[in-house]
Amino acid sequence: MGQIAALRCVSCGSEYGPDQIEYTCPACGPRRGTLEVRYDYDRLRSELTRDSFARAGLASMWRYLPLLPITDETSIQPLRVGWTPTYRYPEFASELGLSALYVKDDGQNPTASYKDRASSLVVIKAQEKNMPVVTCASTGNAASSLAGFAAATPLETIIFVPERAPEAKVAQLLVYGARVFLVRGSYDVAYDLAAEAAEAFGWYNRSAAVNPNLVEGKKTGALELAEQLDWNPPDVVLVSVGDGSVISGICKGFAELQSIGLIERTPEVIGVQAEGSAPIADSFARFDGGEVAIEDVEASTIADSICVGAPRDIVKAVTYVHANGGRFVTVSDAAILGAIVELARRTGVFAEPAGAAAFAGLRKLVTAGDLAGKSAAVMITGSGLKDVASARRAIGEPAIIDPTLAAIEEHL
Numbered sequence: 298m299g300q301i302a303a304l305r306c307v308s309c310g311s312e313y314g315p316d317q318i319e320y321t322c323p324a325c326g327p328r329r330g331t332l333e334v335r336y337d338y339d340r341l342r343s344e345l346t347r348d349s350f351a352r353a354g355l356a357s358m359w360r361y362l363p364l365l366p367i368t369d370e371t372s373i374q375p376l377r378v379g380w381t382p383t384y385r386y387p388e389f390a391s392e393l394g395l396s397a398l399y400v401k402d403d404g405q406n407p408t409a410s411y412k413d414r415a416s417s418l419v420v421i422k423a424q425e426k427n428m429p430v431v432t433c434a435s436t437g438n439a440a441s442s443l444a445g446f447a448a449a450t451p452l453e454t455i456i457f458v459p460e461r462a463p464e465a466k467v468a469q470l471l472v473y474g475a476r477v478f479l480v481r482g483s484y485d486v487a488y489d490l491a492a493e494a495a496e497a498f499g500w501y502n503r504s505a506a507v508n509p510n511l512v513e514g515k516k517t518g519a520l521e522l523a524e525q526l527d528w529n530p531p532d533v534v535l536v537s538v539g540d541g542s543v544i545s546g547i548c549k550g551f552a553e554l555q556s557i558g559l560i561e562r563t564p565e566v567i568g569v570q571a572e573g574s575a576p577i578a579d580s581f582a583r584f585d586g587g588e589v590a591i592e593d594v595e596a597s598t599i600a601d602s603i604c605v606g607a608p609r610d611i612v613k614a615v616t617y618v619h620a621n622g623g624r625f626v627t628v629s630d631a632a633i634l635g636a637i638v639e640l641a642r643r644t645g646v647f648a649e650p651a652g653a654a655a656f657a658g659l660r661k662l663v664t665a666g667d668l669a670g671k672s673a674a675v676m677i678t679g680s681g682l683k684d685v686a687s688a689r690r691a692i693g694e695p696a697i698i699d700p701t702l703a704a705i706e707e708h709l
Contacts, residue, residue, distance in 0.1 A: 404680030434491035437466030444473035506609030515546025539603035541614030569658030571598035602651035647681035
């Protein structure tokens, strides 16, 4: 199992012991002082090989325990999380002018989203720390994920989501037994309330960015993609971006694999934001290697999972993508709705709007000629069953017919 060497602030570089601090750098504050988990990479370089993970015999993200901050395996839930399928589409790739196209479907996780990678790990950390209550603010996926993985534990789960969160996601929360507060306001309002409550009542906070363990779970998608492609990652990897934690994890995962010698190069990581909710893309466009600009926006997009006006992991996302050599692209809600349909009909993968946003970004770059001849992977971060109402907006109505062959022939 991975042993944390230090927690390092992404802004000032201050380092703290693994048990010295819980959440963010006190000198830089919660927005700029997000922490990254550092390991003994020299030791890992000498101990890990490409066969190390396969030898674990686990078809889940727990095959990567040497790169995860877990000290007690007994708290690992039996739910299978990670090791989601990576599909190949050679004919579709050729049509798009790509040398290869891969789709990694994290809608196959237990609660049908990428957030399971982070929540499963946080539930373990909460038990290691003997915390009786875990909480988070979420647009829906992170919350249902946390509730799902805490369900079979003694942990109580208290969740804060925007009042307008999709019904399917709220239903998941209630089925798993979470105590749910629908907050009158945006996700950002719910986030601040959850942080205030966690501090006041002593709950363990799983909310995006504030908890450094989240990125550790989210990086496993990159580890899997590399291993599933025989340690030869594609030229580019596209992922949707809301708070910035998922793309931070993807970048960190590839960087760690290269650091310990398991891959020769890192792919270009491309973040995709909705045009109506793009504060991280805007900040990245102005970034010159110095201080990351933080300017919040009034977010509005059909993709609720990435509808974030005050992204909490913006510093980490901008600096990690810059170090990776990656970039950001924005897409319209119309393009996202179109991507839901095209992705489903060409690949068989049904994605929620945020997951489809990554494919919309691919389509935009392909149309511009930016990816000609390259290999690309699209990370699908959530199942379309999470938000069926949005999918219905992108498709026509089915035919209603009398129960006769004549009626069928008329419509045919």
